[in-house]
Amino acid sequence: MLLAIIAACEIGFWVLLAAGLATRYLLRWNRVSAVLLVSVPLLDVVLLTATVIDLRGGATAGFAHGLSAAYLGYSVAFGHSWVRWADERFAHRFAGGPPPKGKPRYAPERTRYEWREFGKAAIAWAIGCGVLLGMIAMVGDADRTEALLGWALRLTTILAIWSLWPITHTLWPARPKGHGDPTDHGDGGGDGRDAAATSGRGGSRW
Template identity: 55%
Template sequence: MFVAAFIAASEIGLWVLLGLGLALRYLLRRRRASTVVLALIPLLDVALVAATAIDLHRGAEAGTTHGLAAIYLGFSVAFGPALVRWADVRFAHRFAGGPAPVKAPKHGPERMAVLWREWFRVVTAAAIASAVLFGLILLVADSDQDPVLLGWVARAWVVVGFWFLFGPLWELPTSRRTPQAGETADRASSRSSS
């Protein structure tokens, strides 16, 4: 329960710090303060790992929350900068007259590039989660806790496999073909899949 509460607090803290940082930057024009607040976001991840390690060290039975803490950390580190950029563009557009966000491509090589970048972030997230889990196994966990934590390493890489299957690999047949003159990307996509 302790780690589950910490995961929830980390997620809430992420959005609070992100909102505060962007509000400082664009509404109050306090760029330096904004940078400091946004730089605090990774500290939430450090606190989460520390809480997980303390809980395991105290003899808690390793479970779903400990595995999810490592997975959450991996995804937070791998996707965090992209999330901040995504929010920054939208906040700047809405409140500071910035340019409109560019829509993600739906087809073609540009779409494949987006899917590959996203998948590599997932690989990074799984690698970070695995490193954290192995670190917990080597430094904190006892022999009863080890198998549960190892199971979460496997789960992280199963997610990588499914993300590849339903991401880049799924899109591959439609990305090889570009729309011909006068043909919409949706029609080109349906024609290439038939």
């Protein structure tokens, strides 16, 4: 059931986001759009509440409980970036907005970009591990929460791997060939979800 709630929250995020942007740029219903977009973070509250209720009901923590903590962390840390990513593309497509910028290709802009993304990942790690520790303390039974410690290790490993990107771009910064523009941007979106999909790094929304 908890896995189904996680999936429903992810689907609900994109549905509310799409509806919020559609009402803003297509229908010009700014107030309705604001209500829909403000409702997006409430999905995280729903997931956290469901997780707490399940554990307090006597459930033994498993994969789904750890996943919910990780999901909450990345949702909070990357959520705003994901909304901005979608908003830029929606505005360009339907409201004559400027073309969306991708992530920078060259230093020093690319280096700063990678460190900003790592900062978000660190926030996601801190929130996720904080939620995990909160669950452990709430249950107060080591046998029922053993799986949550494993999730804390997973999140730490992900963060350690993620740190390789900014370190690499700091030590070996990419430079344009010839007279290329160092502020040139690629075509791909510069948000945490794209990075997660292409490099294995986790992903949120706020």
